[in-house]
Amino acid sequence: MRKNERDWREKRVKDIMTRLGEHPPVVHVEDLLEDIAQLVVKSRYKRSVYVVDDEGRLVGIIMLPTLLKHMLRGQFGHIDPTAALSRGILDLMFSTVAQDLMKRDVVYLHEDDPVEKAIELMLKRGLKDIPVVNDEMKVVGFVDIPTIMKFVLEHQLL
Numbered sequence: 001m002r003k004n005e006r007d008w009r010e011k012r013v014k015d016i017m018t019r020l021g022e023h024p025p026v027v028h029v030e031d032l033l034e035d036i037a038q039l040v041v042k043s044r045y046k047r048s049v050y051v052v053d054d055e056g057r058l059v060g061i062i063m064l065p066t067l068l069k070h071m072l073r074g075q076f077g078h079i080d081p082t083a084a085l086s087r088g089i090l091d092l093m094f095s096t097v098a099q100d101l102m103k104r105d106v107v108y109l110h111e112d113d114p115v116e117k118a119i120e121l122m123l124k125r126g127l128k129d130i131p132v133v134n135d136e137m138k139v140v141g142f143v144d145i146p147t148i149m150k151f152v153l154e155h156q157l158l
Helices: 005-009 033-042 064-071 081-085 087-093 115-125 145-154
Strands: 026-028 048-052 058-063 129-133 139-144
Touching: 005 115, 026 033, 033 048, 033 064, 048 064, 048 129, 058 064, 058 129, 115 129, 115 145, 139 145
Parallel strands: 026 048
Antiparallel strands: 048 058, 129 139
């Protein structure tokens, strides 16, 4: 066993996660596409948007490419930059809500999960970031690839 192996295996997600700060990437299931896009523009988190229910519990995730695709939906399946000005696109932005865009099968971590679980999930599922929830299923942060890389370097796991 490596010198640091016992130390790193005892680490929990809460020890390394990025806590959500100002303008967190969290929206309600009924938030409009336009409002979600505005949040992404204001937020410093640029990978995904977490969707919550009326109690603030995590129920879905919207990947940014999905959001962009719906914002720029053009005729015949191709992106037409001028289509954003058309009435149809404006109607879409004012009628599409988060639950229409979200992926419901969300991979998430609990604050007390071992860091090893985060690493395994990222590697096995090809994830770039994973939301972290508390006991009430409320999003409190996330773990991403740069965070895991920093952890690996700090614990000399190479």
